[in-house]
Amino acid sequence: MRNRKKIAVVGTGYVGLVTGVALSEIGHLVYCVDINAEKVAHMTKGKSPIYEPGLEELMIKNINNGNLKFTTDHQKAFTNAEVIYIAVGTPEKEDGTADLKYIENVCQDIAFNITNKVVVVTKSTVPVGTNEYIQKIISTYTKVPFAVVSNPEFLREGSAVHDTFYGDRIIIGSQTEEAANIIEEINKPFGIEIYKTNLRSAEMIKYASNAFLATKISFINEIANISGDLGANIQEVSKGMGFDKRIGNTFLNAGIGYGGSCFPKDTKALVQIAGNINHEFNLLKAVIEVNNKQQLLLVEKAKEHYGSLKGKKVALLGLSFKPNTDDMREAASIITAEKLILAGAQVIAYDPIAIENAKRNLPDAVEYVNSVEEALSNADTAFIMTEWTEIVTTPLSKYHQKLKDNVVFDGRNCYELSDAIRANLNYYSIGRPTILCEKALVQ
Numbered sequence: 512m513r514n515r516k517k518i519a520v521v522g523t524g525y526v527g528l529v530t531g532v533a534l535s536e537i538g539h540l541v542y543c544v545d546i547n548a549e550k551v552a553h554m555t556k557g558k559s560p561i562y563e564p565g566l567e568e569l570m571i572k573n574i575n576n577g578n579l580k581f582t583t584d585h586q587k588a589f590t591n592a593e594v595i596y597i598a599v600g601t602p603e604k605e606d607g608t609a610d611l612k613y614i615e616n617v618c619q620d621i622a623f624n625i626t627n628k629v630v631v632v633t634k635s636t637v638p639v640g641t642n643e644y645i646q647k648i649i650s651t652y653t654k655v656p657f658a659v660v661s662n663p664e665f666l667r668e669g670s671a672v673h674d675t676f677y678g679d680r681i682i683i684g685s686q687t688e689e690a691a692n693i694i695e696e697i698n699k700p701f702g703i704e705i706y707k708t709n710l711r712s713a714e715m716i717k718y719a720s721n722a723f724l725a726t727k728i729s730f731i732n733e734i735a736n737i738s739g740d741l742g743a744n745i746q747e748v749s750k751g752m753g754f755d756k757r758i759g760n761t762f763l764n765a766g767i768g769y770g771g772s773c774f775p776k777d778t779k780a781l782v783q784i785a786g787n788i789n790h791e792f793n794l795l796k797a798v799i800e801v802n803n804k805q806q807l808l809l810v811e812k813a814k815e816h817y818g819s820l821k822g823k824k825v826a827l828l829g830l831s832f833k834p835n836t837d838d839m840r841e842a843a844s845i846i847t848a849e850k851l852i853l854a855g856a857q858v859i860a861y862d863p864i865a866i867e868n869a870k871r872n873l874p875d876a877v878e879y880v881n882s883v884e885e886a887l888s889n890a891d892t893a894f895i896m897t898e899w900t901e902i903v904t905t906p907l908s909k910y911h912q913k914l915k916d917n918v919v920f921d922g923r924n925c926y927e928l929s930d931a932i933r934a935n936l937n938y939y940s941i942g943r944p945t946i947l948c949e950k951a952l953v954q
């Protein structure tokens with residue numbers, strides 16, 4: 512390949528691993544470096560440490576053709592590298608601000624190990640001004656010339672590989688044209704629109720995009736929360752709104768709120784970033800509050816239905832924060848399971864992929880089973896938390912057959928109301944009229 516570069520990617524989480532694999536796929540020599548030796552050993556054997564459709568196949572292909580290497584050794588990865596991508600975590604601290612400790616460590620790793628002129632590209636989501644801070648830390652410890660570029664990541668978990676090759680835009684923030692051009696050249700083969708900005712705009716574009724999407728979700732959830740009782744159906748409302756191109760027809764699915772590793776932490780971080788310049792971001796604070804309440808909605812509906820949940824056996828279907836991922840970070844299933852157990856209920860949980868991760872996140876009292884059917888067979892009622900294909904394709908007649916109380920609380924509006932009526936079920940969903948059938952056991 513012409514212009515083949517040695518590229519290092521630091522951090523092999525959802526962003527780093529996918530970035531490294533994609534860069535190797537377009538022909539670069541990529542060293543992925545991580546401090547987690549167990550993970551590196553696993554990846555060296557062609558095993559992905561995360562569940563991400565299509566990722567492992569591309570990993571194996573590029574390990575075998577020599578384009579993709581994994582190491583715990585920063586020196587090995589950085590020696591002669593022309594570009595270094597930073598993709599380590601920026602989790603939230605207790606006060607909601609982004610914790611930059613992993614970024615700071617990587618800056619030192621970079622400063623102590625680079626051997627030649629290099630472009631340092633920040634993929635991690637970092638507060639406005641952080642790339643200048645990165646520049647400052649690295650230059651404190653090295654005389655080797657380098658430039659810093661902000662290249663925020665917009666991939667979604669569960670479709671990360673697809674999003675990397677078919678994303679909507681690539682943002683390149685830089686103080687120097689030379690560095691921006693190098694990163695532009697690297698990205699051209701993806702054929703995605705590239706927009707070049709200054710460093711701080713690029714950093715802000717990432718937070719603003721996530722905050723806007725979170726706002727869209729909380730907005731539609733609030734509309735849902737009044738629609739059901741008013742006899743409107745939120746799915747019709749969303750669809751009707753979405754015909755307006757200014758609104759757009761995506762990200763208007765009402766449900767039990769947003770979770771995941773990004774929206775909850777990035778909205779809180781942006782509130783803090785605004786606070787640093789004495790701006791009260793009231794809109795975003797409301798978005799967060801609406802979401803916190805939304806995650807409790809199914810438990811509240813169940814308490815209203817039953818009076819008390821004491822002794823009730825609840826099938827909790829879908830545990831990850833969204834389908835097609837094993838990520839449990841900020842999943843609504845966590846708070847739901849906690850509240851159910853606190854109310855004296857028993858929780859029987861099922862997820863097609865995330866059970867191992869769920870065991871580390873859900874209360875110890877939760878029992879796990881191996882199929883939707885097994886969960887339903889052992890339960891009085893079901894809570895649908897994540898719209899995995901396996902869950903949405905389970906016919907409602909199965910719920911009717913198996914659940915002792917014949918009641919379903921659907922947090923993702925997986926079924927048509929007409930199907931619930933036909934299945935003779937008690938069916939609660941989000942922003943749609945509740946179906947209460949005569950034969951159902953209402954206690």
Ligand SMILES: NC(=O)c1ccc[n+]([C@@H]2O[C@H](COP(=O)([O-])OP(=O)(O)OC[C@H]3O[C@@H](n4cnc5c(N)ncnc54)[C@H](O)[C@@H]3O)[C@@H](O)[C@H]2O)c1
Nearest residue numbers: 522523524525526544545546547598599600601635636664
């Ligand atoms: N997960 C997503 O969907 C997503 C999408 C866009 C942006 N982001 C942002 O990208 C960043 C990374 O997120 P993630 O979910 O991929 O993180 P992650 O927590 O899954 O992975 C981070 C990895 O970095 C490694 N690491 C930490 N310090 C290191 C060091 N000094 N050297 C080498 N490796 C080190 C860790 O061992 C871990 O494997 C965050 O800022 C996040 O906000 C995430």
Ligand SMILES: O=c1ccn([C@@H]2O[C@H](COP(=O)(O)OP(=O)(O)O[C@H]3O[C@H](CO)[C@@H](O)[C@H](O)[C@H]3O)[C@@H](O)[C@H]2O)c(=O)[nH]1
Nearest residue numbers: 664665666667668762763764766768769770771773832833
């Ligand atoms: O209409 C919708 C769309 C999403 N969600 C929920 O929102 C959360 C986040 O979903 P999604 O955005 O698909 O997944 P993420 O992988 O968290 O991706 C978001 O966060 C990433 C990390 O910053 C960004 O890169 C992506 O662009 C951004 O979509 C999940 O709990 C979804 O169930 C809804 O409730 N309704």
